[in-house]
Amino acid sequence: MDISEYCDKELIIDGLKTYIISPRYYEDFLGDVELFQKLGIHECFYDLIRHMMGNTFAIREIKIGFAFVLHENRWICRWEPVNVYEDTYHVSIHSLWMCIDCGHKHEGIIMMPMAEEDPCFLEKKMRNNNSVPRICKKIKCEKCGRELNNHLYYIPK
Numbered sequence: 001m002d003i004s005e006y007c008d009k010e011l012i013i014d015g016l017k018t019y020i021i022s023p024r025y026y027e028d029f030l031g032d033v034e035l036f037q038k039l040g041i042h043e044c045f046y047d048l049i050r051h052m053m054g055n056t057f058a059i060r061e062i063k064i065g066f067a068f069v070l071h072e073n074r075w076i077c078r079w080e081p082v083n084v085y086e087d088t089y090h091v092s093i094h095s096l097w098m099c100i101d102c103g104h105k106h107e108g109i110i111m112m113p114m115a116e117e118d119p120c121f122l123e124k125k126m127r128n129n130n131s132v133p134r135i136c137k138k139i140k141c142e143k144c145g146r147e148l149n150n151h152l153y154y155i156p157k
Contacts, residue, residue, distance in 0.1 A: 001035055003068060013090060014121065014131050017070040020084060026053050026066070039068075039079045049081050055093045056083070062135075062155060064091070064111070071120060082114060089133045090114035090121055097152060104143035109155040111136065116150045 004010060006029045008022040021029055029035075030050060036043070053066045063086045071078050085091045094110045114121040115131035136151035 001032055003035060003039065006032075008065075009087060011087060013069075013084070013088065014115065016090070016121075017072070018067050018082075018084065018090070019070070020065050020067040020087060021053075023053075023056060023066075040077070041079055045081065052081050052083055052093075062111075063087070064093070080120075085111065085133050085135075089131065091133070092117050093155075097148065097150070099141040099144060099146065100149055101146045102141060102144040104141055106142065106148075109157065111153045111155055112150050 003019050006021050006025040007019050009020045011018045011020065030046065030053075033043075036046075041049075049066075056064050056066050065084045065087065067082055067084045067090075069080045069082050069090065071080060082090045083093055090113070091111050092114055094112060096105050096107045097110050097112075098105050111133075113132045113136055121131070132151045133153070136153045138147050138150075139152055140147055
């Protein structure tokens with residue numbers, strides 16, 4: 001099969017072709033070893049992909065999906081798994097975030113724009129100032145009161 005056959009949508013987000021995988025095809029998609037080989041995705045990434053797909057179920061109420069991004073200018077690792085927020089933003093999900101000033105660990109389910117995490121997405125952000133979802137804000141550290149270095153959103157449990 002082709003990746004398109006597993007998709008709900010194929011979009012261009014921040015200049016990157018983004019294939020949003022339909023939740024009804026997650027298990028079939030994970031089992032398509034031939035497709036992963038064709039895309040050059042090594043089996044060591046399967047657990048990461050399964051985890052990212054799990055994020056979509058745990059926090060579905062705020063419209064987090066799972067997708068693959070095609071980096072057309074790369075010759076290795078062209079396909080990257082990402083989460084997407086409202087089919088508009090590439091995001092990453094974390095279980096904690098640390099203040100670089102005082103070391104305090106902020107725990108919870110935390111969403112952050114990929115443009116602030118991965119240089120490949122940052123390059124695209126330079127061309128598109130809308131890479132940060134409005135829901136993500138600069139917040140202050142609970143311990144020292146300084147502003148954290150990224151736009152974050154605490155996802156309610």
